[in-house]
Amino acid sequence: MPELPEVEIRRRYLVAHALHRPILRTEIADPTLLNGASARSFRKALAGHALVDTFRHGKWLFVQAESLRWIALHLGMTGNLRVIETAATMPRYVRLRLRFRDGGSLVFTDPRKFGEAHLVENVTAFLQARKWGPDPTLDGFDRDAFRERLRGRSGVLKGILLNQQVIAGIGNLYADEMLFQCGLHPDTRASGLKPRTFGALYDAMMEIFEASIAVETRYKELPNRFLLRHRNYDGLCPKCRRPLNITTAGSRTTYYCPTHQRRRG
DNA sequence: AGGTCATCCTGGAAGC
């Protein structure tokens, strides 16, 4: 599902296909996408303006119009963005459509409607209001910063990694990957972990983000050693070829190898 | 404060 790498790939897609095309009008097929915001203000901020800039923080994607207003997009579980050139290729489940003057359109599709769109003046204030934690791929975030964010927390690792207020961008699948690469059981408590272990988690996080972005999140193209390639119902551990365990941790479906991810502490 | 659960939603898979 869309986590940091997936959102980053879509951001790059927008840069390549959606910028500098003046918007003719905005069609909001499903107003609930706006979470109570006025459709009128939305249209007004976009009409006649092209999109000119993008920004991503965790799973939030921001697109700036010439009016200087930003659209904040969250893909939820099933949200996606596509630029289409002719109506003949219009996908299903379109919730929002920006019609360009040149005949093309940027469409936001979302079968399950967990996605969100907001009109934002100040991106930083928007993120602060939601208390979102730092994006680990942005400047200045290193091992020490990572350790600092996790230090002093008493919960289980999986739950902490999924908490967007701690670190923004890690979702269920990538949290499982990080724990697998570090040989940590999902129920491991964060308190009492050695600094070295935090460092290993940071390295695993950066490695999987980088690898996943490199293959444009087509997990099948990842090296075999990544759990993401094997994270399915009858998946086998890429290290020992024994069946993976499926359990619940942090109230989410969790895959792990009972051999390499031992419970500690 | 942390953990669990319900909630939003609906396509698709599984079960009967």
Added chain:
DNA sequence: TGCTTCCAGGATGACC
């Protein structure tokens, strides 16, 4: 075949 049930997942908020 066709119906019903369940599940998935991101984020938030209620509750213990």
